[in-house]
Amino acid sequence: MAVAGNLPLKVEVTENLWITLKDGCRLAARLWLPEGADRKPVPAILEYIPYRKRDGTRQRDEPMHGYFAGNGYAVLRLDQRGSGDSDGLMWDEYLKQEQDDALEVIDWMAAQSWCNAHIGMMGKSWGGFNCLQVAARRPKALKAVLSVCSTDDRYADDIHYMGGCLLNDNLWWGTIMLAYQGRPADPELVGAGWRDQWRERLDNMPLWPALWLKHQRRDAYWEHGSICEDWDAIEVPVYLIGGWADAYTNAIPRMLQHLKVPRKGIIGPWAHIYPQDGTPGPAIGFLQDAVAWWDRWLKHQENGAEKGPMLRAWVQDYMAPVTTRLAHPGRWVAEENYPSPGIAPEVFYLNKDGLSGIGGTEESLHLCSPQHVGMVGGEWMGAGCVGEMPGDQRLDDVGSLVFDTEPLREAMQVLGAPELELEFTSDKPVAQLCARLSDVAPDGKALRVSYQVINLTHRDSHANPTALEPGKRYLFKLVLSACGHRFAAGHRVRVSLSSAYWPLIWPTPEVATLGIIAGVSRLTLPHRRPQSTDGSEPFEKPVAGPATPITQVTEGSVKREVIFDLVGGGVTNITDTEGVFGEGRQRFDDIGTEVLHNIRRELHIAPDEPLCASYICKQSYVQSRPGWDIRIEVICRMTSTLDDFIMTAELDAYENGERFASRNWREVVKRDLL
Numbered sequence: 001m002a003v004a005g006n007l008p009l010k011v012e013v014t015e016n017l018w019i020t021l022k023d024g025c026r027l028a029a030r031l032w033l034p035e036g037a038d039r040k041p042v043p044a045i046l047e048y049i050p051y052r053k054r055d056g057t058r059q060r061d062e063p064m065h066g067y068f069a070g071n072g073y074a075v076l077r078l079d080q081r082g083s084g085d086s087d088g089l090m091w092d093e094y095l096k097q098e099q100d101d102a103l104e105v106i107d108w109m110a111a112q113s114w115c116n117a118h119i120g121m122m123g124k125s126w127g128g129f130n131c132l133q134v135a136a137r138r139p140k141a142l143k144a145v146l147s148v149c150s151t152d153d154r155y156a157d158d159i160h161y162m163g164g165c166l167l168n169d170n171l172w173w174g175t176i177m178l179a180y181q182g183r184p185a186d187p188e189l190v191g192a193g194w195r196d197q198w199r200e201r202l203d204n205m206p207l208w209p210a211l212w213l214k215h216q217r218r219d220a221y222w223e224h225g226s227i228c229e230d231w232d233a234i235e236v237p238v239y240l241i242g243g244w245a246d247a248y249t250n251a252i253p254r255m256l257q258h259l260k261v262p263r264k265g266i267i268g269p270w271a272h273i274y275p276q277d278g279t280p281g282p283a284i285g286f287l288q289d290a291v292a293w294w295d296r297w298l299k300h301q302e303n304g305a306e307k308g309p310m311l312r313a314w315v316q317d318y319m320a321p322v323t324t325r326l327a328h329p330g331r332w333v334a335e336e337n338y339p340s341p342g343i344a345p346e347v348f349y350l351n352k353d354g355l356s357g358i359g360g361t362e363e364s365l366h367l368c369s370p371q372h373v374g375m376v377g378g379e380w381m382g383a384g385c386v387g388e389m390p391g392d393q394r395l396d397d398v399g400s401l402v403f404d405t406e407p408l409r410e411a412m413q414v415l416g417a418p419e420l421e422l423e424f425t426s427d428k429p430v431a432q433l434c435a436r437l438s439d440v441a442p443d444g445k446a447l448r449v450s451y452q453v454i455n456l457t458h459r460d461s462h463a464n465p466t467a468l469e470p471g472k473r474y475l476f477k478l479v480l481s482a483c484g485h486r487f488a489a490g491h492r493v494r495v496s497l498s499s500a501y502w503p504l505i506w507p508t509p510e511v512a513t514l515g516i517i518a519g520v521s522r523l524t525l526p527h528r529r530p531q532s533t534d535g536s537e538p539f540e541k542p543v544a545g546p547a548t549p550i551t552q553v554t555e556g557s558v559k560r561e562v563i564f565d566l567v568g569g570g571v572t573n574i575t576d577t578e579g580v581f582g583e584g585r586q587r588f589d590d591i592g593t594e595v596l597h598n599i600r601r602e603l604h605i606a607p608d609e610p611l612c613a614s615y616i617c618k619q620s621y622v623q624s625r626p627g628w629d630i631r632i633e634v635i636c637r638m639t640s641t642l643d644d645f646i647m648t649a650e651l652d653a654y655e656n657g658e659r660f661a662s663r664n665w666r667e668v669v670k671r672d673l674l
Contacts, residue, residue, distance in 0.1 A: 002063065002276040002277055002283065002287070002542035002543055002544035007066075007067065007070025007071065007545060008070060008071060008072070009034040009035050009036070009069070009070050009071070009072060010034070010035040010070075011032055011033065011034060011035070011066055011069040011070050011545070012032075012033045012035070013030065013031070013032050013033075013066070014030065014031040014033070015030060015054075015591075016028055016029070016030065016054070016085065016189045017029045017030070017031045017076075019078070019105055019108055021101060021104050021105075022104065025081055025086075025087045025088045025101075026086065026087045027078055027079060027080070027081060027086045027087070027101065027105065028053065028054075028078075028079045028084060028085035028086045028185075028189065028190075029053065029076050029077060029078045029079070030053045030054070030061070030065075030076075030077045031074065031075070031076055031077075032065045032066055032068070032069035032074065032075040032077075033069060033074050033114055034069050034070065034071075034072050034073065034074070037074055037114040038113065038114060041112075041113065041114055041115050041116035041117075042072055042073060042074050042114065042115065042116060043072075043073055043074070043115070043116055043118040043119065043120065043143075043294065043298035043299060044073060044074040044075070044076060044109050044112075044114075044115045044118070044119050044120075045065075045068055045073050045074070045075045045076070045119070045120045045121070045122060045294065045298075046075075046076050046078065046102075046105065046106065046109065046119060046120070046121045046122075046131075047061075047065070047075070047076070047077050047078065047121075047122055047123050047127050048078045048080060048102055048105070048121070048123065048127060048130060048131075048134075049078075049079075049080065049123055049125075049126050049127040049130075050079065050080040050082070050083035050084065050090060050126065050180070050181070051083070051084070051126075051180065052079065052083065052084040052085075052180070052183070053077045053078070053079050053084055053085070054084065054085060054186055054189070054591065054593075055186070055588060055591065055593050055595055055623055056084065056180075056595075057077075058548050058588055058591075059547075059548055059550060059586075059588075060274070061077050061548075062545065062546065062547060062548035063544035063545045063546065063547050063548075064274065064276070064287060064544060064545070065077060065545070066544075066545030066546055067287045067291075067543070067544050067545035068287070068290070068291065068294070068545075069545070070545055071291045072299070073294060073298070074109075074112075074114050074115055076105075076109060078105060080098060080101070081097065081098070081101055082181070082201065083180075083181060084185065085185040085186055085189050085190055086185075087197070089200070089201065089204050090181055091204075091206060092206065092211055093126070093225075094129060094130065094133065094154065094224070094225040096224070098130060099130070099133055099134055099137055102121075102130065102134045102137075102139075103134065103137055103139050106119055106121075106134075106139045106141050106142055107139070107141065109141070110140075110141035117141045118141070118143050118298045118299075119139075119141045119142050119143060119298070120142070120143060120144045120145065120146065120294050120297065120298050121134060121135065121142060121144075121145050121146075122145070122146040122147070122148070122290070123147070123148065123150075124148035124149050124150075124272075124274060125148075125149050125150065125248070125272065127148075128147040128148045128149055128150025128248075129147075129150045129151065129154075129225065131145045131146070131147050131150075132145060132147050132150060132152070132227050132234065132238070133225050133227065135227075135233075135234045135235075135236055135238070136227050136230065136233035136234050137233075138233070138235060142236055143236055143237075143297050143298055144236050144237045144238075144239075144293065144294065144296075144297035144298060145234075145236055145237070145238045145239070146238075146239045146241070146290055146293060146294075147238065147239070147240055147241070148241040148242070148274060148275075149241070149242055149243070149246050149248045149272050150240075150242075150248055150251065151226075151248050151250075151251040152226060152227045152228040152251045152254055152255050152258075153222075153226045153228050153251065153254075154222045154223075154224075154225050154226045155218040155222035155226070155462055156218075156250075156462070157247070157248060157250050157251050158248075159173045159247070159380070159381065160173075160212040161216070162380070162452075162453050162504075162505065163452055163453045163454040163455060163458065163478075164454065164455030164457065164458030164462050164465060164674070165432055165453045165454070165455045165501075165505040165506070165674075166213070166216070166505060166506040166674055167380055167504065167505060167506075168380075168503055168504060168505065168506060168603065168615055169379075169380045169381065170209050170212055170213065171209045171615050171617055171636055171638050171647075172599075172601065172617055173208075173209070174207070174208035174209025174210070174211075174212070174636065175208075175209070175599075175617040175618075175619050175634055175635075175636040175649070176599075176619060177208040178205065178207075178208060178619070178632075178634045178636070178649065178651055179597070179619040179620070179621045179632050179634045180621070181201065181205060182201070182202060182205060182621070182632045182634065182651055182653055183621060183623060183630060183632055184197065184198035184201070184630060185197055185198070186593075187628065188591075195655075195660075198653075198660070198661075199660075199661060202651070202653060202661045202663060203661075203663075205651070205663060207647065207649055207665040207667055209636065209638075209647060210647050210665070210667040210669060213645060213647065213667075213669045214669055216671075216672040216673075216674050217462060217463055217464070217465060217672060218461075218462035218463045219463065227255075228254065228258070231258045231259055231260065232260060234259060234261060235261060236261060236297075237261050237262040237263065237293075237296075237297050237306065238255070238259060238261055238262075238263045238264075239263070239264050239265075239290075239293050240252045240255055240256070240263065240264070240265040240266070241265070241266050241267075241268075241275060241286070242265075242266070242267050242268075242270075243267065243268045243269060243270030243271055243272075243273070243275070243278065243382075244267065244268070244269055244270075244314070244316065244328075244483060244484060245269060245270055245271040245272075245279075245280055245325075245328075245382035245389065246270065246271050246272045246273075246381060246382055247272070247380050247381035247382075248272070248381075249267055249481065249482055250417070250481055250482050252265045252267055252311075252482070253265075253311075253338060253339075253416060253417065253482055256310055256311060256338040257338060257339055262306045263310065264293075264306070264308075264309075264310060264311075265310065265311045265312070265338070266284075266289075266311075266312050266313075267311070267312075267313040267314065267482075267484065268282075268284065268313075268314045269281065269282070269314045269316060269327070269328040269330065270283075270382075270384075271381070271382030271383050271384045271388075272381050272382060272383045272384075273383070273384050274286060275542075276542040276543075276544060277542070279325075279326060279384040280325040280326060280327050280328040280389075281326060281327035281328075282327060283542045284539035284540075284542060285539050285540030285541055285542050285543060286539075286542065287542070287543060287544060288539075288540050288543065289539065289540075292305040293305050308334075309334035309335055309336050310335060310336060310337050310338050311334070311335045311338045311340075312332055312333070312334050312335075312538055313332070313333055313334075313335070313415060313484045314328075314330050314331070314332055314333075314484060315330050315331055315332075315333050315413055315415060315484040315485065315486050315528075315534075316328050316329065316330040316449075316484060316485050316486065317329040317330050317331075317485075317486050317488070318439050318441055318447055318486075318487075318488055318491060319447065320441075320445060320447075321389075321390065321391050321392045321393065321445055321446065321447040321448070322389070322391070323376075323378065323387045323388065323389045323390070323391045324386050324387055324388075324389065325389050330484075330486070331534055331535040332534075332535065332536065332537065332538055332539075333413075333415065333484070333528070333531065333533075333534045333535075334531070334533060334538070335415075339416075340415075340528075342528060342529045342531065343415055343416055343526045343527065343528045343529075344526075344527050344529075345524045345525070345526065345527070346412070346524065346525045346526075346527035347522055347523070347524050347525075348405065348493065348495075348522060348523045348524075348525070349519065349520070349521070349522045349523075350403045350422075350495060350516070350518050350519075350521040350522060350523065351403070351518055351519055352365065352518045352519070354403050354404045354405065354406070355403045355404060355405040355493060355494075355495060355523065356405070359519050359520060359522070360518065360519040361518075361519050362517060362518070362519040362520055363517070363518045363519055364425065364515035364516070364517055364518075365401055365515065365516045365517075365518050366513065366514075366515065367400075367401050367497060367498070367499050367513065367514040367515070367516050368499060368511065368512070368513040368514070369399040369400060369498040369499045369500045370399045370500065370607040370608070371500045371502055371507055371511070371605050371606065371607050371608065371609070371610055371613075372399075372500070372502050372571040372605055372607055373396050373398075373399040373400060373434075373498040373499075373500050373501065373502070374396060374434065374498070374500060374501035374502045374503065374504050374505075375395060375396065375502070375503075375562060375571070375573070376390060376391035376392060376393060376395045376396050377390050377396065377448075377451075377501060377503075377504050378390035378391065378448075380504055385558050385577070385582050386558040386560075386582060387558060387560045390447075390448040392445050392446055392447075393436060393438045393446035393447070393448050393494075393496065394444065394445070394446050396436070396496065396498065397446065397494075397496050399498060399500075400436075400496040400497055400498040401496065401497040401498075401516055402494060402495075402496050403494065403495045403496075403497075403523075404440060404492045404493070404494045405492050405493045405494075406492070407442070407489075407490050407491065407492055408487055408488070408489050408490065408491055408492070408493070409489060410489050411486055411487060411488050411489050412486070412487045412493075412525075412527060413484075413485070413486045413487075413527070413528040413529075413530060414449075414483060414484070414485050414486075414487070414525045414526050414527060414528060415483075415484045415526055415528040416482055416483075416526030416528075417450075417479050417480060417481065417482045417483075417526065418437055418450055418479075418480040418483070418523060418524065418525050418526065419477055419478065419479050419480065419523070419524045420435050420477070420478040420480065420495070420521070420522070420523055420524075421475070421476075421477050421478075421521060421522050421524070422435075422475070422476060422477075422478060422516065422517075422521045423473060423474065423475045423516075423517035423520055423521050424456075424473070424474055424514050424515060424516050424517060424521075425470075425471055425472065425473050425474070425514065425515040425517075426456060426468045426470060426474075426512055426513070426514050426515075427470050427471070427512060427513045428468065428470065428508070428510050428511075428512035428513075429457070429467035429468050429469075429470065429673075430455070430456075430457055430467065430468065430508045430509060430510070430512070430673055430674070431456045431457075431468060431499060431508060431512035431514060432453060432454065432455055432456065432499060432500060432501070432505065432507070432508055432512070433453070433454050433456055433478070433497060433498070433499060433514065434451065434452070434453045434454075434497070434498045434499075434500070434501035434505075435451060435452055435453075435454075435478055435480060435495065435496070435497055436448055436450075436451040436494075436495070436496040436497075436498075437449045437450040437451065437480060437483070437493070437494070437495060437523075438493075438494040438495075438496065439485065439487055439488075439491055439492075439493070439494075440491060440492040440493075440494045441491055442490055442491070446494060449483050449485045450480045450481045450482070450483040450485075451480060451481060452478055452479065452480040452481055453501050453504065453505050454476075454478055455673070455674060456468055456474075456476075457673040457674075458673075459474060459476040460476065465672075465673045466673075467673060473517070493525075495523055497516060499512055499513070499514050500610075502603070502605050502613070503573050503603040503605070503615075506613065506638075506640070506674075507605065507610035507613050508610055508674075509610065509611065509640070509641075509642045509643075509671060510610065510642075511608060511609075511610060548588060548589075548590060549588075549589040549590055550586050550587065550588060550589065551586070551587040551589055552584060552585075552586055553584070553585040553586060553587055553594055553596075554578070554584045554585040554596075555578075555584045556577075556578045556582040556583045556584030556585075557576075557577070557578045557582060557584070558575070558576070558577050558578075558582040559574075559575070559576040559577075560573075560574070560575050560576075561573075561574050562574075569606050569607055569608075570604055570605065570606045570607075570612065571604070571605055571606070571607070572602060572603065572604040573601070573602070573603045573604075574600070574601065574602050575599070575600070575601045576598075576599075576600050577598065577599045577600075578596075578598055584596070585622070591625075592625045592626075593623060593624070593625045594622070594623070594624045594625065595621075595622065595623050595624075596620075596621070596622040597619070597620070597621050597622075598619070598620045598621075599617070599618070599619050600617070600618040600619075601615070601616070601617050601618075602614075602615070602616040602617075603615050603616075611640060611641065611642065613639070613640065614637070614638070614639050615636075615637070615638045615639075616635065616636070616637050617635070617636045617637075618633075618634070618635045619632075619633075619634040619635075620632065620633050620634070627656075628655075628656070629654075629655070629656050629657065630653075630654070630655060631653075631654040632651065632652070632653055632654075633650075633651070633652045633653075633654070634649065634650070634651050634652075635649065635650050636648070636649040637649070640671070642671075643670065643671055644668050644669065644670055644671060645668070645669045645670075645671060646666075646667075646668055647665075647666070647667045647668075647669070648664075648665065648666045648667075649663075649664070649665045650662070650663070650664050650665075651663040651664075
């Protein structure tokens with residue numbers, strides 16, 4: 001956890017600043033200014049997200065942006081159109097309108113008396129996406145980007161689809177968006193018209209998860225905002241940050257390889273969290289590192305921030321596969337370039353009797369997993385919560401094909417994306433496969449190191465999937481998620497294959513049986529040679545600016561349970577979270593406002609019947625102070641038939657205990673080889 005550090009400059013914070021766009025829409029912002037900016041203009045940093053700058057990300061923003069301002073930067077934290085305290089309506093993620101507004105805001109910032117027209121843009125997740133997207137639009141004043149937990153490909157690596165499979169987090173995230181965007185602007189800032197604005201926002205609210213479910217292929221919808229469509233469009237330096245416990249790490253090696261600008265990357269052990277507060281630890285002095293990056297490109301200091309290794313990564317050691325991890329053992333390693341000449345392919349064949357460096361007898365192995373295989377897979381995206389990490393993989397291995405090496409004679413580091421070349425058959429036109437790479441300790445416990453799922457109709461293309469021909473033999477390559485791991489001597493490398501992975505992905509319409517061709521299918525690991533500099537500590541200890549004052553009103557909790565129906569044979573996963581990340585009810589003391597966000601997820605499936613799959617996601621959001629009490633209640637449900645997905649949702653908005661508005665949705669979406 002970052003501690004408050006001494007700042008060179010005093011900071012003045014403007015609680016709300018209106019920026020009026022050319023079409024008359026007002027965007028709401030908080031502004032941090034260092035002392036003296038009124039006399040001598042300074043560089044500026046923009047963070048631009050839809051998560052409510054006043055009562056949403058305040059706890060995170062204050063120490064981070066205050067630190068930047070205390071080191072000589074103006075910082076603007078902006079609510080997007082249709083979110084928070086800003087005017088307008090929000091129709092979807094990453095629209096061209098979002099980028100256009102950002103371009104106009106950057107021009108506005110460059111023209112202010114406190115700004116010297118040298119601007120950086122940063123953000124995590126949504127903000128990490130859009131700073132790259134805006135950079136590709138090449139605004140004149142934008143000089144550098146710092147992108148945390150983001151992607152270059154909105155279809156391949158975002159919360160909606162993975163390997164052409166539908167992520168169940170698509171519904172979770174869409175339900176969160178209903179609750180987030182269903183809240184009103186703060187009347188203390190926007191005045192008497194806040195109810196009219198709130199009603200307009202609710203009346204025009206889309207059913208978010210259905211928007212994304214209607215694009216099951218990688219079509220033009222996903223190409224928009226995916227910077228991998230044109231690497232050359234970005235012409236400013238880019239700093240990329242991610243963590244192995246997050247779900248957005250795969251893009252970092254790709255962007256390091258393909259971007260042409262000065263670029264650097266860090267991959268730590270963290271979840272979807274800024275690294276100064278990174279969990280699992282160790283956290284790092286990210287804010288000091290970020291200031292050095294800004295100093296180099298916005299203040300033009302020759303500080304060498306662009307030099308040194310292109311990639312620093314935390315190579316993890318084995319640890320017992322507990323589902324709550326405050327820290328993960330390992331060491332920092334560095335690669336001067338990426339891809340690195342110090343990383344070479346190591347091939348293992350999937351033989352009937354295990355993994356071996358030599359191919360064995362060709363044989364088709366039967367694979368038909370129970371639909372609940374995946375129960376110890378953990379969350380798709382780690383967020384630093386209790387119980388979210390993958391557990392001991394032996395439970396899922398019971399319903400999988402398992403291939404082990406002999407105990408390793410010497411340690412082996414891997415850094416990068418493992419690959420599987422698989423030959424297979426299927427008895428159904430639509431089938432799934434999950435591949436898991438694990439580190440098996442001498443006591444038998446199995447720690448998941450990497451994994452990937454694939455909708456096998458997408459084996460050749462996410463844009464143009466094709467149905468499987470029952471009985472036909474296919475060959476394809478599956479790229480697993482990037483990882484950094486050291487397999488110790490005496491441990492085994494394990495590959496596990498399953499034909500289901502619930503509750504991470506939605507099941508196929510029919511139970512499919514695969515034939516995995518052993519003896520010719522093979523695993524390729526990115527084997528990294530150790531270097532003398534491995535284990536050195538390249539980062540300072542975490543520091544931050546002053547924290548925003550918070551009172552903990554109620555303690556939070558995260559409760560997880562798995563209920564097995566011994567009569568009906570079904571399995572239900574339930575997660576209850578008080579506070580979206582388990583932080584409970586909190587009061588922001590300086591604005592006198594309390595907030596609470598609760599989530600309950602119920603996912604049910606039967607071992608041999610994919611069409612009984614169901615998902616119910618409930619969300620509630622409270623924002624309250626004396627005389628003003630707002631509550632949003634949302635429930636989304638999803639089921640499926642052989643041909644369709646069925647999604648329903650209800651939203652109820654309350655003011656001071658009285659229902660203010662109610663919305664209901666029902667969408668039926670055709671399955672498209674999914």
